Amino acid sequence: MGRVIGGIGSSHAPSIAHAYDHKKQKDPLWAPLFDGYGPAKSWLAEQKPDLMIVLYNDHMNRFFFDAYPTFALGVGDVHRLADEGWGKRDFPDIPGDSDFGWHLARSLVADEFDPTICQEILIDHGILSILPLLWDAPWPAPIIPLAVNVIQHPLPTARRLFKLGQALRRAVETYPRDIRVVVMGTGGLSHQLHGQRFGFMNPEWDNRFLDLIESDPEALAAISHHEYMERGGAESVEMIMWLGMRAALGQKVRRVHRNYYAPLITGYGLLVLEGQG
Amino acid sequence: MTEEIFGTHVFTGERSRRGYRLNKLSMSLTDPENRRRFLADESGYMRAMGLDEHETDMVRRRDWAAMIEHGGNIYLILKIAGTVGQTLLQMGAQMRGETLAQFMATRPGAAAGR
Secondary structure (H helix, E strand, O other), X not given: OOEEEEEEEEOOXXXXXXXXXXXXXXXXXXXXXXXXXXXXXXXXXXXXXXXXXXXXXXXXXXXXXXOOOOEEEEOOOEEEEOOOOOOOOOOOOEEOOHHHHHHHHHHHHHOOOOOEEEOOOEEOHHHHOOHHHHOOOOOOOOEEEEEEOOOOXXXXXXXXXXXXXXXXXHHHHOOOOOOEEEEEEEOOOOOOOOOOOOOOOOHHHHHHHHHHHHHOHHHHHOOOHHHHHHHHOHHHHHHHHHHHHHHOOOOOEEEEEEEEEOOOOOOEXXXXXXXXX | OOOOOOOOOOOOHHHHHHOHXXXXXXXXXXXXXHHHHHHHOHHHHHHHOXXXXXXXXXXXXXXXXXXXXXXXOHHHHHHHHXXXXXXXXXXXXXXXXXXXXXXXHHOHHHHOOO
Protein backbone atom coordinates (compact mmCIF):
# COMPACT_ATOMS: atom_id res chain seq x y z
CA MET A 1 0.00 0.00 0.00
CA GLY A 2 1.20 3.49 -0.83
CA ARG A 3 1.42 6.29 1.69
CA VAL A 4 1.26 10.07 1.42
CA ILE A 5 4.22 11.18 3.51
CA GLY A 6 3.92 14.90 3.06
CA GLY A 7 2.96 17.86 0.99
CA ILE A 8 4.44 21.00 -0.46
CA GLY A 9 2.57 24.17 -1.31
CA SER A 10 4.51 26.58 -3.47
CA SER A 11 4.03 29.56 -5.70
CA HIS A 12 5.08 29.18 -9.32
CA ALA A 13 6.07 32.07 -11.58
CA PRO A 14 8.01 32.81 -14.76
CA SER A 15 9.92 35.38 -12.69
CA ILE A 16 11.36 32.58 -10.53
CA ALA A 17 12.52 30.72 -13.63
CA HIS A 18 13.97 33.91 -15.08
CA ALA A 19 15.87 34.76 -11.89
CA TYR A 20 17.18 31.18 -11.65
CA ASP A 21 18.35 31.08 -15.26
CA HIS A 22 20.05 34.47 -14.85
CA LYS A 23 21.84 33.21 -11.74
CA LYS A 24 20.23 35.69 -9.33
CA GLN A 25 20.31 33.24 -6.42
CA LYS A 26 22.60 35.56 -4.41
CA ASP A 27 21.12 38.83 -5.67
CA PRO A 28 19.73 40.73 -2.64
CA LEU A 29 16.33 40.99 -4.32
CA TRP A 30 16.11 37.25 -4.94
CA ALA A 31 18.13 35.61 -2.17
CA PRO A 32 15.23 35.56 0.35
CA LEU A 33 13.22 33.56 -2.19
CA PHE A 34 15.92 31.07 -3.16
CA ASP A 35 17.23 30.66 0.40
CA GLY A 36 13.67 29.98 1.47
CA TYR A 37 13.64 26.81 -0.63
CA GLY A 38 16.73 25.35 1.11
CA PRO A 39 14.87 23.58 3.93
CA ALA A 40 12.27 22.21 1.50
CA LYS A 41 15.01 20.82 -0.70
CA SER A 42 16.75 19.23 2.31
CA TRP A 43 13.48 17.69 3.46
CA LEU A 44 12.87 16.14 0.04
CA ALA A 45 16.46 14.85 -0.06
CA GLU A 46 15.94 13.16 3.33
CA GLN A 47 12.49 11.80 2.55
CA LYS A 48 13.36 10.49 -0.93
CA PRO A 49 9.74 10.06 -2.08
CA ASP A 50 9.13 7.43 -4.77
CA LEU A 51 7.03 9.89 -6.72
CA MET A 52 5.41 13.27 -6.49
CA ILE A 53 1.86 14.14 -7.58
CA VAL A 54 1.71 17.81 -8.58
CA LEU A 55 -1.48 19.86 -8.83
CA TYR A 56 -0.67 22.82 -11.05
CA ASN A 57 -2.05 24.72 -13.98
CA ASP A 58 -0.91 24.89 -17.54
CA HIS A 59 -0.45 28.48 -18.76
CA MET A 60 -1.79 28.02 -22.26
CA ASN A 61 1.07 25.81 -23.43
CA ARG A 62 -0.36 22.29 -23.58
CA PHE A 63 -4.05 23.15 -23.59
CA PHE A 64 -5.95 25.75 -25.59
CA PHE A 65 -9.54 26.96 -25.46
CA ASP A 66 -10.54 24.79 -28.44
CA ALA A 67 -10.97 22.02 -25.84
CA TYR A 68 -10.06 23.03 -22.33
CA PRO A 69 -10.03 20.36 -19.59
CA THR A 70 -11.13 21.11 -16.04
CA PHE A 71 -8.74 18.42 -14.81
CA ALA A 72 -6.02 16.72 -16.90
CA LEU A 73 -3.77 13.91 -15.72
CA GLY A 74 -0.40 13.08 -17.25
CA VAL A 75 0.01 9.31 -17.33
CA GLY A 76 3.02 9.04 -19.65
CA ASP A 77 6.46 7.73 -18.69
CA VAL A 78 8.08 10.99 -19.75
CA HIS A 79 6.83 14.56 -19.77
CA ARG A 80 8.41 16.97 -22.24
CA LEU A 81 9.04 20.59 -21.36
CA ALA A 82 7.06 23.44 -22.91
CA ASP A 83 8.29 26.34 -25.00
CA GLU A 84 6.12 29.06 -23.49
CA GLY A 85 6.89 31.54 -26.26
CA TRP A 86 10.44 32.48 -25.34
CA GLY A 87 12.28 29.18 -25.79
CA LYS A 88 12.58 25.98 -23.79
CA ARG A 89 14.57 26.03 -20.58
CA ASP A 90 17.72 23.98 -20.43
CA PHE A 91 16.57 21.09 -18.25
CA PRO A 92 15.98 17.42 -18.94
CA ASP A 93 12.47 16.12 -19.56
CA ILE A 94 10.64 14.98 -16.44
CA PRO A 95 10.05 11.29 -15.80
CA GLY A 96 6.49 10.07 -15.26
CA ASP A 97 5.14 6.76 -13.97
CA SER A 98 2.65 5.17 -16.31
CA ASP A 99 1.73 2.34 -13.91
CA PHE A 100 0.86 4.71 -11.11
CA GLY A 101 -0.63 7.24 -13.52
CA TRP A 102 -3.19 4.78 -14.87
CA HIS A 103 -3.90 3.52 -11.37
CA LEU A 104 -4.59 7.11 -10.35
CA ALA A 105 -6.83 7.58 -13.41
CA ARG A 106 -8.87 4.47 -12.56
CA SER A 107 -9.10 5.40 -8.90
CA LEU A 108 -10.16 9.00 -9.57
CA VAL A 109 -12.82 8.04 -12.09
CA ALA A 110 -14.19 5.38 -9.73
CA ASP A 111 -14.23 8.16 -7.13
CA GLU A 112 -16.31 10.36 -9.48
CA PHE A 113 -13.50 12.64 -10.66
CA ASP A 114 -13.10 12.53 -14.42
CA PRO A 115 -9.79 13.97 -15.62
CA THR A 116 -8.77 14.16 -19.24
CA ILE A 117 -6.17 11.39 -19.43
CA CYS A 118 -3.05 12.55 -21.27
CA GLN A 119 -0.37 10.20 -22.56
CA GLU A 120 1.47 13.32 -23.67
CA ILE A 121 1.54 16.47 -21.64
CA LEU A 122 3.89 19.46 -21.67
CA ILE A 123 5.29 20.84 -18.43
CA ASP A 124 5.49 24.62 -18.14
CA HIS A 125 6.45 26.99 -15.33
CA GLY A 126 3.50 25.71 -13.31
CA ILE A 127 5.92 22.97 -12.22
CA LEU A 128 9.27 23.73 -13.80
CA SER A 129 9.82 27.21 -12.32
CA ILE A 130 10.23 25.71 -8.84
CA LEU A 131 11.41 22.18 -9.57
CA PRO A 132 15.14 23.10 -9.69
CA LEU A 133 14.72 24.82 -6.31
CA LEU A 134 13.49 21.54 -4.82
CA TRP A 135 15.44 18.90 -6.71
CA ASP A 136 18.69 18.76 -8.66
CA ALA A 137 18.48 17.52 -12.23
CA PRO A 138 18.49 14.80 -13.43
CA TRP A 139 15.18 14.55 -11.61
CA PRO A 140 15.43 11.85 -8.94
CA ALA A 141 11.81 10.58 -9.03
CA PRO A 142 8.79 10.60 -11.33
CA ILE A 143 6.17 13.32 -11.30
CA ILE A 144 2.47 12.74 -11.94
CA PRO A 145 1.14 16.08 -13.23
CA LEU A 146 -2.48 16.91 -12.56
CA ALA A 147 -3.46 20.11 -14.34
CA VAL A 148 -6.41 22.16 -13.08
CA ASN A 149 -8.40 24.81 -14.92
CA VAL A 150 -7.89 28.00 -12.93
CA ILE A 151 -7.95 30.22 -16.04
CA GLN A 152 -11.22 29.97 -18.00
CA HIS A 153 -14.31 30.36 -15.84
CA PRO A 154 -16.30 28.39 -14.75
CA LEU A 155 -13.53 26.96 -12.55
CA PRO A 156 -13.81 24.00 -10.20
CA THR A 157 -14.63 25.19 -6.68
CA ALA A 158 -12.18 25.33 -3.80
CA ARG A 159 -14.28 22.61 -2.15
CA ARG A 160 -13.89 20.46 -5.28
CA LEU A 161 -10.11 20.75 -5.00
CA PHE A 162 -10.32 19.76 -1.35
CA LYS A 163 -12.32 16.65 -2.28
CA LEU A 164 -9.87 15.91 -5.09
CA GLY A 165 -7.06 15.87 -2.53
CA GLN A 166 -8.98 13.35 -0.44
CA ALA A 167 -9.41 11.23 -3.58
CA LEU A 168 -5.68 11.45 -4.27
CA ARG A 169 -5.00 10.05 -0.82
CA ARG A 170 -7.39 7.14 -1.41
CA ALA A 171 -5.68 6.43 -4.74
CA VAL A 172 -2.23 6.34 -3.16
CA GLU A 173 -3.47 4.09 -0.35
CA THR A 174 -5.00 1.58 -2.76
CA TYR A 175 -1.86 1.27 -4.86
CA PRO A 176 -0.52 -2.28 -4.47
CA ARG A 177 3.12 -1.22 -4.09
CA ASP A 178 4.60 0.27 -0.92
CA ILE A 179 5.41 3.67 -2.35
CA ARG A 180 5.99 6.90 -0.46
CA VAL A 181 4.34 9.86 -2.12
CA VAL A 182 4.60 13.62 -1.78
CA VAL A 183 1.71 15.74 -3.05
CA MET A 184 2.46 19.25 -4.20
CA GLY A 185 0.05 22.09 -4.99
CA THR A 186 1.42 25.09 -6.84
CA GLY A 187 0.22 28.61 -7.61
CA GLY A 188 -0.46 31.97 -5.98
CA LEU A 189 -0.17 33.55 -3.63
CA SER A 190 -1.61 37.03 -4.18
CA HIS A 191 -1.01 38.53 -7.61
CA GLN A 192 -2.89 40.15 -10.44
CA LEU A 193 -1.37 40.17 -13.89
CA HIS A 194 -3.91 42.05 -15.97
CA GLY A 195 -5.96 45.23 -16.12
CA GLN A 196 -5.69 48.39 -14.09
CA ARG A 197 -5.31 46.32 -10.95
CA PHE A 198 -2.05 44.81 -12.27
CA GLY A 199 0.51 44.41 -9.48
CA PHE A 200 -2.03 44.04 -6.67
CA MET A 201 -0.73 42.02 -3.72
CA ASN A 202 -2.08 41.30 -0.24
CA PRO A 203 0.63 39.93 2.08
CA GLU A 204 -1.73 39.99 5.07
CA TRP A 205 -4.19 37.68 3.31
CA ASP A 206 -1.36 35.50 2.01
CA ASN A 207 -0.09 34.92 5.53
CA ARG A 208 -3.60 34.24 6.78
CA PHE A 209 -3.96 31.70 3.98
CA LEU A 210 -0.70 30.03 5.03
CA ASP A 211 -2.02 29.83 8.61
CA LEU A 212 -5.36 28.37 7.56
CA ILE A 213 -4.09 25.88 5.00
CA GLU A 214 -2.24 24.29 7.89
CA SER A 215 -4.80 24.63 10.69
CA ASP A 216 -8.25 24.92 9.10
CA PRO A 217 -8.22 24.11 5.37
CA GLU A 218 -11.98 23.51 5.33
CA ALA A 219 -12.47 27.21 6.03
CA LEU A 220 -10.53 27.92 2.82
CA ALA A 221 -12.60 25.34 0.94
CA ALA A 222 -15.73 27.38 1.70
CA ILE A 223 -14.42 30.56 0.05
CA SER A 224 -15.76 31.55 -3.39
CA HIS A 225 -13.60 32.27 -6.42
CA HIS A 226 -14.83 35.83 -6.33
CA GLU A 227 -13.59 36.26 -2.79
CA TYR A 228 -10.20 34.72 -3.61
CA MET A 229 -9.87 37.13 -6.54
CA GLU A 230 -10.97 40.11 -4.51
CA ARG A 231 -8.60 39.35 -1.62
CA GLY A 232 -5.59 38.24 -3.62
CA GLY A 233 -5.97 39.44 -7.21
CA ALA A 234 -7.64 37.70 -10.15
CA GLU A 235 -4.80 35.28 -10.93
CA SER A 236 -4.39 34.33 -7.26
CA VAL A 237 -7.40 32.05 -7.61
CA GLU A 238 -4.69 29.44 -8.31
CA MET A 239 -4.44 29.16 -4.53
CA ILE A 240 -7.30 26.67 -4.55
CA MET A 241 -4.82 24.09 -5.85
CA TRP A 242 -3.09 24.12 -2.47
CA LEU A 243 -6.30 22.65 -1.02
CA GLY A 244 -5.79 19.49 -3.06
CA MET A 245 -2.35 19.11 -1.54
CA ARG A 246 -3.58 19.79 1.97
CA ALA A 247 -6.56 17.43 1.84
CA ALA A 248 -4.30 14.60 0.65
CA LEU A 249 -2.42 14.79 3.97
CA GLY A 250 -5.35 13.95 6.24
CA GLN A 251 -6.58 16.02 9.16
CA LYS A 252 -3.52 16.46 11.33
CA VAL A 253 -0.28 17.82 9.98
CA ARG A 254 3.09 18.91 11.27
CA ARG A 255 4.71 21.96 9.71
CA VAL A 256 8.26 21.36 8.50
CA HIS A 257 8.89 24.71 6.84
CA ARG A 258 7.22 27.95 5.82
CA ASN A 259 8.52 30.91 3.85
CA TYR A 260 6.91 34.06 2.47
CA TYR A 261 8.42 36.85 0.40
CA ALA A 262 6.69 39.50 -1.70
CA PRO A 263 9.30 41.67 -3.41
CA LEU A 264 7.70 42.47 -6.77
CA ILE A 265 4.25 41.61 -8.06
CA THR A 266 3.64 38.14 -6.58
CA GLY A 267 3.44 36.97 -2.99
CA TYR A 268 5.77 33.97 -3.09
CA GLY A 269 4.66 31.37 -0.56
CA LEU A 270 6.18 28.03 0.41
CA LEU A 271 4.93 25.49 2.91
CA VAL A 272 6.14 21.96 3.70
CA LEU A 273 3.86 19.74 5.78
CA GLU A 274 4.00 16.16 6.99
CA GLY A 275 0.87 14.10 7.57
CA GLN A 276 0.32 12.81 11.11
CA GLY A 277 -1.23 9.41 10.40
CA MET B 1 -20.05 36.24 -13.04
CA THR B 2 -20.28 40.01 -12.83
CA GLU B 3 -17.13 42.05 -13.25
CA GLU B 4 -17.31 44.03 -10.08
CA ILE B 5 -13.69 43.91 -8.92
CA PHE B 6 -11.89 47.13 -9.80
CA GLY B 7 -9.56 46.92 -12.81
CA THR B 8 -10.32 43.25 -13.34
CA HIS B 9 -11.67 41.35 -16.34
CA VAL B 10 -12.65 37.89 -15.16
CA PHE B 11 -11.88 35.48 -17.99
CA THR B 12 -15.36 34.14 -18.67
CA GLY B 13 -16.71 32.07 -21.54
CA GLU B 14 -17.99 35.26 -23.12
CA ARG B 15 -14.49 36.75 -23.15
CA SER B 16 -12.95 33.50 -24.31
CA ARG B 17 -15.36 33.43 -27.24
CA ARG B 18 -14.72 37.06 -28.20
CA GLY B 19 -10.95 36.79 -27.85
CA TYR B 20 -10.69 33.40 -29.54
CA ARG B 21 -8.81 34.47 -32.68
CA LEU B 22 -6.43 36.74 -30.80
CA ASN B 23 -5.76 34.01 -28.26
CA LYS B 24 -5.27 31.41 -30.99
CA LEU B 25 -2.71 33.63 -32.69
CA SER B 26 -0.91 33.99 -29.36
CA MET B 27 -0.92 30.24 -28.78
CA SER B 28 0.72 29.70 -32.16
CA LEU B 29 3.74 31.65 -30.89
CA THR B 30 4.80 28.75 -28.66
CA ASP B 31 6.39 27.41 -31.86
CA PRO B 32 9.75 29.07 -32.64
CA GLU B 33 9.16 28.83 -36.38
CA ASN B 34 5.87 30.72 -35.99
CA ARG B 35 7.62 33.39 -33.93
CA ARG B 36 10.11 33.83 -36.74
CA ARG B 37 7.31 34.14 -39.30
CA PHE B 38 5.39 36.59 -37.10
CA LEU B 39 8.44 38.81 -36.66
CA ALA B 40 9.21 38.70 -40.39
CA ASP B 41 5.71 39.86 -41.41
CA GLU B 42 3.35 40.68 -38.56
CA SER B 43 0.45 41.87 -40.68
CA GLY B 44 0.63 38.96 -43.11
CA TYR B 45 0.86 36.46 -40.26
CA MET B 46 -2.14 37.98 -38.49
CA ARG B 47 -4.17 38.05 -41.71
CA ALA B 48 -3.40 34.41 -42.31
CA MET B 49 -4.59 33.64 -38.75
CA GLY B 50 -7.90 35.33 -39.56
CA LEU B 51 -7.63 38.38 -37.28
CA ASP B 52 -9.85 41.30 -38.21
CA GLU B 53 -8.69 44.90 -38.63
CA HIS B 54 -9.51 45.86 -35.03
CA GLU B 55 -7.53 42.93 -33.61
CA THR B 56 -4.59 43.45 -35.94
CA ASP B 57 -4.47 47.10 -34.96
CA MET B 58 -4.35 46.36 -31.22
CA VAL B 59 -1.43 44.01 -31.73
CA ARG B 60 0.37 46.45 -34.01
CA ARG B 61 0.00 49.19 -31.36
CA ARG B 62 1.07 46.76 -28.55
CA ASP B 63 -2.06 47.91 -26.75
CA TRP B 64 -2.20 45.24 -24.04
CA ALA B 65 -5.05 46.98 -22.18
CA ALA B 66 -7.20 46.91 -25.31
CA MET B 67 -6.32 43.27 -25.97
CA ILE B 68 -7.40 42.29 -22.45
CA GLU B 69 -10.56 44.37 -22.83
CA HIS B 70 -11.28 42.55 -26.09
CA GLY B 71 -10.98 39.07 -24.58
CA GLY B 72 -7.28 38.37 -24.82
CA ASN B 73 -6.07 36.13 -22.01
CA ILE B 74 -3.07 37.48 -20.12
CA TYR B 75 -1.10 34.20 -20.35
CA LEU B 76 -1.62 34.22 -24.12
CA ILE B 77 -0.99 37.84 -25.01
CA LEU B 78 2.15 37.52 -22.87
CA LYS B 79 3.45 35.30 -25.68
CA ILE B 80 3.02 38.17 -28.15
CA ALA B 81 4.90 40.44 -25.74
CA GLY B 82 7.68 37.88 -25.35
CA THR B 83 7.98 37.51 -29.10
CA VAL B 84 8.33 41.25 -29.66
CA GLY B 85 10.66 41.73 -26.68
CA GLN B 86 8.40 43.27 -24.04
CA THR B 87 8.23 42.08 -20.44
CA LEU B 88 5.27 41.42 -18.17
CA LEU B 89 6.22 44.48 -16.12
CA GLN B 90 6.11 46.67 -19.23
CA MET B 91 2.71 45.22 -20.09
CA GLY B 92 1.51 45.79 -16.55
CA ALA B 93 2.59 49.40 -16.43
CA GLN B 94 0.80 50.05 -19.72
CA MET B 95 -2.37 48.34 -18.50
CA ARG B 96 -2.31 50.58 -15.41
CA GLY B 97 -1.83 53.66 -17.58
CA GLU B 98 1.66 54.32 -16.20
CA THR B 99 5.21 54.33 -17.47
CA LEU B 100 7.40 51.44 -16.35
CA ALA B 101 9.40 53.85 -14.17
CA GLN B 102 6.23 55.12 -12.50
CA PHE B 103 5.04 51.59 -11.81
CA MET B 104 8.37 50.43 -10.42
CA ALA B 105 8.46 53.44 -8.08
CA THR B 106 4.94 52.93 -6.73
CA ARG B 107 4.47 49.13 -6.82
CA PRO B 108 3.71 47.53 -3.45
CA GLY B 109 7.20 46.01 -3.04
CA ALA B 110 8.78 49.44 -3.52
CA ALA B 111 7.33 50.60 -0.22
CA ALA B 112 9.39 47.93 1.51
CA GLY B 113 12.53 49.36 -0.07
CA ARG B 114 12.99 46.67 -2.71
